[in-house]
Amino acid sequence: MTSTTHTTSSLALGLAPIYFFPDLIELKYMHFYLGGLAIGSLFPDIDEPNSSIGRSVSKYFPFIPYLINIIFGHRGITHRFIFFLVPLVFILAFIKEINTFLPGLHFFGISFCFGMFFHQIGDMLSGSKYYKGGIKNYFSPFGLEEKYFTPFPKIFRCAVGDIKEQIYNILFIAIILFELKEILNISI
Numbered sequence: 009m010t011s012t013t014h015t016t017s018s019l020a021l022g023l024a025p026i027y028f029f030p031d032l033i034e035l036k037y038m039h040f041y042l043g044g045l046a047i048g049s050l051f052p053d054i055d056e057p058n059s060s061i062g063r064s065v066s067k068y069f070p071f072i073p074y075l076i077n078i079i080f081g082h083r084g085i086t087h088r089f090i091f092f093l094v095p096l097v098f099i100l101a102f103i104k105e106i107n108t109f110l111p112g113l114h115f116f117g118i119s120f121c122f123g124m125f126f127h128q129i130g131d132m133l134s135g136s137k138y139y140k141g142g143i144k145n146y147f148s149p150f151g152l153e154e155k156y157f158t159p160f161p162k163i164f165r166c167a168v169g170d171i172k173e174q175i176y177n178i179l180f181i182a183i184i185l186f187e188l189k190e191i192l193n194i195s196i
């Protein structure tokens with residue numbers, strides 16, 4: 009899945025709770041929420057030096073993506089369910105303290121974790137030359153090792169940048185526009 013589709017899918021999914029429950033977040037904190045979703049949606053690919061986040065990080069910290077890649081491999085630790093769940097639990101436990109430090113910052117943290125989770129879902133939907141779709145050892149250290157996990161039947165899975173992914177991307181953009189229109193109460 010391309011970084012664009014990772015971002016659009018995460019924004020579309022991440023805006024859904026706000027669409028259904030507008031009181032969850034005040035509009036003045038929306039930039040934290042959307043920023044967290046967008047960056048979190050790309051973050052797990054920090055283990056791939058050629059990904060968009062890998063290239064961005066390399067500019068400032070040239071060794072980090074390579075180091076993570078060498079130690080954990082691509083779709084390693086950053087593509088496991090504990091990688092978004094542990095920080096999320098931590099943020100939820102310290103929500104008050106984070107909010108005292110900077111009001112609204114916890115929205116960034118929470119949506120960053122959501123974004124990482126949605127990225128993982130996106131990778132379960134998309135295959136590549138090397139992966140048939142699904143994430144190896146997703147539930148590690150709790151699940152069965154060496155198994156690719158995906159809840160999506162093969163017919164729904166796409167390859168990087170193929171026509172199916174482009175259709176998904178257009179659908180996600182349409183969903184985002186609809187959600188933003190409703191959330192911001194824009195009348196067209």
Ligand SMILES: [Zn+2]
Nearest residue numbers: 052053087131
């Ligand atoms: Zn990935």
